[in-house]
Amino acid sequence: MKTFAQQAEATGTGTVHNRVPVLLLGSVPLANAQAVFSAASRLLGAAALRLPDGETGARSNWIAWQRSVFASLGALQASAHKERAYQLFPPFTLRPDRAITDVVFGPLGFAREAIASYAVFKSLKARGEIGQHQRLQVALPTAWAPVYSFISYRWQLAVHGRYEQALLHELAQICAAIPHDELTVQWDVATEMSWWEGVYPSPYENVERGVIDSVLRLLSAVPGSVELGVHLCYGSMNNRHWKEPADTANLVGLTNGLARALPRALDYVHLPVPQSRNDPEYFAPLARLNLPAQTMLYLGLLHLDDGLPGALRRVEAASRFAPQFGIACECGLGRRAPDTINDWLSLHATVARHMNPHTVPLP
Numbered sequence: 001m002k003t004f005a006q007q008a009e010a011t012g013t014g015t016v017h018n019r020v021p022v023l024l025l026g027s028v029p030l031a032n033a034q035a036v037f038s039a040a041s042r043l044l045g046a047a048a049l050r051l052p053d054g055e056t057g058a059r060s061n062w063i064a065w066q067r068s069v070f071a072s073l074g075a076l077q078a079s080a081h082k083e084r085a086y087q088l089f090p091p092f093t094l095r096p097d098r099a100i101t102d103v104v105f106g107p108l109g110f111a112r113e114a115i116a117s118y119a120v121f122k123s124l125k126a127r128g129e130i131g132q133h134q135r136l137q138v139a140l141p142t143a144w145a146p147v148y149s150f151i152s153y154r155w156q157l158a159v160h161g162r163y164e165q166a167l168l169h170e171l172a173q174i175c176a177a178i179p180h181d182e183l184t185v186q187w188d189v190a191t192e193m194s195w196w197e198g199v200y201p202s203p204y205e206n207v208e209r210g211v212i213d214s215v216l217r218l219l220s221a222v223p224g225s226v227e228l229g230v231h232l233c234y235g236s237m238n239n240r241h242w243k244e245p246a247d248t249a250n251l252v253g254l255t256n257g258l259a260r261a262l263p264r265a266l267d268y269v270h271l272p273v274p275q276s277r278n279d280p281e282y283f284a285p286l287a288r289l290n291l292p293a294q295t296m297l298y299l300g301l302l303h304l305d306d307g308l309p310g311a312l313r314r315v316e317a318a319s320r321f322a323p324q325f326g327i328a329c330e331c332g333l334g335r336r337a338p339d340t341i342n343d344w345l346s347l348h349a350t351v352a353r354h355m356n357p358h359t360v361p362l363p
Contacts, residue, residue: 020352021326022047023270023298025231026139026186027062027334028054030341033117034124041130043345047352050137050184050227051130053117060334062188064088066108066146075102079152084200086235086242093152100158105166111173114138118178135227137184138174139332142218143167144191148200157203168221180225184267187218189254190233196250197234199243212257219262229268230258233331244274249285256290266295272330273301278313286321297322300330302347304340311351327351 022044028036036054058065067089070076075098079090094100117136124130143164151159171185192211195202204210215230222228232251235242245251251271259266269291273282291297299322301314311327318325333344 019047020355021049021296021298022348022352023050023229023268023326023328024048024052024137024345024348025270025300025328025332026052026055026137026188027060027332028052028056028341028345029060029334029336029338030054030056032056033120037121037124037130039342039345041124041134043342044349046131046133047349048134050135050229051121052137052139053113053121055139055332055334059113062332062334063141063146063149066141067150069105069108070146070150073103073105074098075100075104076151083153086200088149091150091152094155100155100162103159103162105163108166108170110138110140110167110170111177114174115177118182121182135182135184136178137186137229138178139186139188139231140167140171140218141188141190142192142215144214145188148191153201160203164217168218171218171221175223175226180223184227184229185222186229186231187215188231188233189215190235193232193234193250193254194242196254197243197245208253208257211254212261215258216261219258219266220264222264224264227267228265229270230255230266231270232272234272235331244276245272245282247282247285252285252289256288259291259295266292268296268298268326270298270300270328273299273314273318274330275303275305275310278310278317280317280320283318283321286318289322297325298328299325300328302327302329302344302351304344304347307347308350308354311347312354315351315355327355 024040030036030039033053033056036056037051040048040051070092075095076092077095079093082090121130121136125132143160147156147160147163192215194200195207196211202210219228232254234245248271255269299318301318302311327348333341336344
C-alpha cells in the first residue's frame with residue numbers, strides 16, 4: 001500500500017498547509033474502522049486533518065445503539081406509543097415501583113469503541129498509511145440526544161443529569177487513553193437545535209439559555225490540549241431533516257453564544273447547507289458569525305445528487321459572507337448506501353481541488 005505522502009500526491013490534495021480542508025462528520029458505513037481510515041486516507045490525503053472511525057457496525061445509525069443501554073436498566077420500562085413522529089421507538093418511562101435514584105448508568109460504550117479504534121489508527125499511522133499530522137476524530141452525541149429520543153417527556157430532566165455524568169465519564173476515559181495531540185472530540189448538537197428552531201418542545205423555559213448552558217458543560221469538559229469541534233445538525237432520519245433551515249441565522253446565533261461563553265478554544269464548527277440553497281439569503285447571516293481566529297468554519301455543502309457543479313454554486317454564494325471555510329457533507333453518511341461511500345469521499349477531494357486555497361485558507 002502507498003505511504004500517506006504518496007497517496008496525498010496521487011489524489012492531488014497537496015501538503016498539509018496548501019489545500020482547502022475537508023471534514024468527515026463521523027458516520028461512514030464501511031466494514032470497520034480500518035476500512036474507513038484506509039479509504040479516507042486514500043481518497044482525501046492531506047485534505048483531511050481528522051479521521052473518524054466511521055461509527056461502523058452497531059453504531060451505524062448514530063444514537064440508536066444507545067437504546068440498549070436504557071433497556072438494560074431495571075428501573076425503566078418501555079411505554080406503548082411514541083410521543084412524536086420524529087422518534088425511533090416508543091420511549092422508556094420510570095417503573096411505578098422505582099425511584100429516579102434507581103436509574104444508574106454503567107458503561108455507555110463510547111470509550112470502549114474509541115480506544116479500540118485508536119489502536120487501529122495508531123497501527124496504520126506507524127505503517128505510514130495515515131499522516132503523522134492527522135488526528136483520530138471521536139464524535140459524541142450530546143447527552144440530550146439519547147435522553148430525548150429514549151425517555152418519556154415526564155422523566156427527561158431527571159434522567160438527563162444522570163446520563164450526562166455517565167457520558168462525561170466516558171469522555172474522561174477517552175482523554176486518558178488517547179494522546180491529546182492525536183485526538184479530536186466533536187460534539188454532535190442536533191436535539192438542541194430542534195428546540196432552538198421551535199420544532200419540538202424544550203425542557204427549558206428559556207430555550208436559548210438552557211441550550212447554551214447544557215452544551216457548554218460538555219464542551220468545557222474537553223481538556224484544552226484536545227482539539228474540539230461542534231457539528232450543528234438538523235437530523236437525518238431517513239435522510240431527511242426534521243426541518244429545513246430557513247437560513248443560517250439560528251445556526252449563527254447558537255454558534256456565537258457558544259463561542260462567546262466557552263472558556264477554552266473551539267477549533268472548528270460545522271453548519272449544514274441544504275442542497276437547494278445556493279441563494280445569498282441563506283448564507284447572509286454568516287456575516288454576523290463571530291468566531292475566534294483559531295476557529296475553522298466548515299460548511300456542509302456537499303451533495304452527491306448535484307456533485308461538483310452544485311457544490312461550487314453553494315461555495316460561491318457562501319463566499320460572499322464567509323470568505324474562509326472548509327467543506328463537508330451536510331450530515332454524517334451513516335444512512336447512505338455503502339456502495340456510494342467512495343463517491344462521497346471522492347466528491348470531498350474533487351471540490352477541495354477546485355476551490356482556491358488562498359480564498360478559503362487553512363487557519
